[in-house]
Amino acid sequence: MNPLVTPSIGLLFWQVVTFLLVLFLLSKFAWKPIMKALREREQNIDNALSMAEKAKLEMQSLRADNERLLNEARAERERILKEATDAATALVEGARTRANEEGARMIEQARVSIENEKKAALTEVKNLAATLSIDIAEKLIKRELQDEQAQRALVQSYLRDTPLS
Template sequence: MDLIIPSAGLIFWQLFGFLALLFILIKFAWKPMLATLAEREASIDGALKAAEQARNEMANLKAENEKLLQEARLERDTILKKAQEASAKMIEDAKIEAGKQGAQMIETAKAVIETEKKAALTEVKNQVAALTLEVTEKLLRKKLADEKAQKELVDEFVKDIKLN
């Protein structure tokens, strides 16, 4: 039964050992353990604050990125719109310029054709006159080959002169 119920001396020495151990722990281990726990608590608190700050910075960066992205989209749309307008204007200007050049070329061609037509008509008139002179000369030579025909022609001219 001694094992079940401890004696007073055993209780005294166990209590004395426990108190001595408690004193040694309080004297040498308690303060470093509390300091370590306080340090750990501070580092955890700092890490939580840093995480919260990082989360806030990420939210700000995300909002800023969204804003920049929206501005970039607007700028892109503006640039595309200006490019399309410039392209349409260039095409329209090119069409107008081509129309002007085409009209000018047609006018120039008409003028050249008219000039060539007049030159051709003048050439035809000159050729007709030359042919007429040739034919007349040949006819007169043939007609006036004998002296009798020459006299008749002179008489006819004289009659015509007198009538006028």
């Protein structure tokens, strides 16, 4: 057989001894730091995942808080708009009521003023009619009573018409 294909016992022995020596040195000096680094890396990854989960939960909480605040703000806006609308309606209604009352008061004042002016005009017309009647009667009486006989006839007619009892 070919010596390259079949190793000798001595070569095999030294390969096993070298392998065990390298294995011992690696386990003594390399495996512990490598395993320690792997454990630290695994722990860092676990910490990062747990922090990411916490951040995710915190973000959900913040979103819920933001949504709640937005809903409260919307409700407050709606309440303020409703109050403003109600106040505006009340103001308009109050102004309308005051305008109606003022209009009614002015109409009543105008009616009273017209009635007073009407009464004053009627009184003035009556006074004028009475004055004119007296003036006309005076002129008629003066004309009829220019002679003494007409005066006596008038006095006689008055005496007949007047009851003396």
